[in-house]
Amino acid sequence: MSVFTTVSNDDIVPFLQRYSLGQLVELKGISAGVTNTNYFVTTTHGRYVLTLFETLRADELPYYVNLMVHLAQHGIAVAAPIANLQHQYIDELNGKPTLLVPCLPGAVIDNPNAEQCGQVGEMLAQMHLAAASYSGKMDNPRGPQWWSATAQKMYPFMSEADAALLHAEVALQSEHKFDQLPQGVIHADLFRDNALMNGDQVGGFIDFYYACNDILLYDLAITLNDWCVLENGDIDDARARAMLAGYQSVRPLTEAEMADWPIMLRAAALRFWVSRLLDFYQPAEGEMTFAKDPSHFQRVIAHHAARQNFWMN
Numbered sequence: 005m006s007v008f009t010t011v012s013n014d015d016i017v018p019f020l021q022r023y024s025l026g027q028l029v030e031l032k033g034i035s036a037g038v039t040n041t042n043y044f045v046t047t048t049h050g051r052y053v054l055t056l057f058e059t060l061r062a063d064e065l066p067y068y069v070n071l072m073v074h075l076a077q078h079g080i081a082v083a084a085p086i087a088n089l090q091h092q093y094i095d096e097l098n099g100k101p102t103l104l105v106p107c108l109p110g111a112v113i114d115n116p117n118a119e120q121c122g123q124v125g126e127m128l129a130q131m132h133l134a135a136a137s138y139s140g141k142m143d144n145p146r147g148p149q150w151w152s153a154t155a156q157k158m159y160p161f162m163s164e165a166d167a168a169l170l171h172a173e174v175a176l177q178s179e180h181k182f183d184q185l186p187q188g189v190i191h192a193d194l195f196r197d198n199a200l201m202n203g204d205q206v207g208g209f210i211d212f213y214y215a216c217n218d219i220l221l222y223d224l225a226i227t228l229n230d231w232c233v234l235e236n237g238d239i240d241d242a243r244a245r246a247m248l249a250g251y252q253s254v255r256p257l258t259e260a261e262m263a264d265w266p267i268m269l270r271a272a273a274l275r276f277w278v279s280r281l282l283d284f285y286q287p288a289e290g291e292m293t294f295a296k297d298p299s300h301f302q303r304v305i306a307h308h309a310a311r312q313n314f315w316m317n
C-alpha cells in the first residue's frame with residue numbers, strides 16, 4: 005500500500021482552489037508504487053494524479069519536474085506537470101511537496117509483446133533526442149563509484165561464491181571505460197512498472213526520479229534488461245530485437261555503441277543487482293520497499309556473459 009501520507013477531502017478542496025482544475029468529484033488512493041504517496045484526483049475538468057513526495061525535498065525536485073515539462077513540450081509520452089495559479093509546478097500538502105499531472109491513458113503491463121517493446125524503444129530514443137536541449141544537469145547517483153562502494157558493503161552478507169561473482173563483475177566493469185559513447189539525459193529506471201501501455205502504444209513514461217545525465221546506451225540497456233528478459237534471466241530474442249529496432253529507427257547506434265553493447269547490458273544489470281542487494285540486506289530506515297529479488301540480476305548477468313556474441317548476428 006502506498007498511501008503513506010493520508011489526504012482527506014477536507015485537505016484537497018482548498019488545495020485544488022490553488023489550481024484551475026474545477027471542483028473535486030473524487031479522491032482515491034493509488035496502491036501501486038513504493039516511494040511516494042499517489043492519489044487519483046477526479047475533478048469536474050478531468051482526472052489527475054497527485055503525488056506527495058515522501059523522500060525528495062522541494063528543492064531537489066526542479067531537475068525532474070522541469071525535465072517532464074520539457075519532454076511533454078516535445079510531444080514525448082509523459083505526464084505534463086500542471087502549474088498552480090502562482091505558476092509553480094511544485095506545491096505543498098500536509099507537509100509534503102506535491103506535483104499534479106494529468107492521468108495518462110493505459111496501464112502497467114507484466115508481459116509485454118514484441119510490438120510493445122518496439123514502441124518503448126522508439127519512444128525512449130525520441131526521449132533521448134528531445135532531452136538533448138534540456139539544460140538541467142544531474143550526476144548519476146547510482147554510477148560505477150556508487151556500485152563499487154555499495155558492493156563492498158554487501159560482500160559480508162553474501163555467500164562466498166556469490167560475493168566472488170559480484171567482485172569479478174565490479175572488476176570487469178572498472179576495467180572498461182565508456183568515455184567515447186554519446187551522453188545525455190536518461191530515465192535510468194525505465195522498468196515495466198514505470199510505463200503505462202495503451203494497447204501497443206506507449207501511454208506514458210512515469211517516475212523520472214532517477215533521471216540524470218549519463219550514457220544513452222546505458223538507458224537502453226536498463227530498459228531492455230527488464231522489458232525483454234525472461235523470468236529465468238535470459239533474453240527474449242524477439243522482444244530484444246524489436247526494442248533495438250524501435251530505438252534505432254529513431255537514433256541508430258554508433259559503431260562504438262554497438263561494440264560496447266554486450267558489456268553495457270552487464271553494467272546495467274550490475275547496477276540493479278547491487279541496489280537490490282542493498283534494499284534486501286540494508287533497507288533504508290523508514291523506507292517501505294518490497295525488496296525485489298537481487299539474484300534475478302545475477303542470473304541476467306550470467307546469461308549476458310554466456311551470450312556475449314549473440315548480438316553480432
Ligand SMILES: Nc1ncnc2c1ncn2[C@@H]1O[C@H](COP(=O)(O)OP(=O)(O)OP(=O)(O)O)[C@@H](O)[C@H]1O
Binds near residue numbers: 034106197210
Ligand atoms: N500520470 C499517471 N497516469 C496514470 N496513472 C499513473 C500516473 N502516474 C502514476 N500512476 C499510477 O500510480 C502508480 C504509482 O506510481 P509510481 O510508480 O510513480 O509510484 P512511486 O511510489 O512514486 O514510485 P516507485 O514505486 O517507482 O518508487 C503507477 O503504477 C500507476 O498505476
Ligand SMILES: N[C@@H](CCO)C(=O)O
Binds near residue numbers: 193195276280
Ligand atoms: N526498478 C528498480 C526499483 C526502483 O529503482 C528495481 O526493479 O530494482
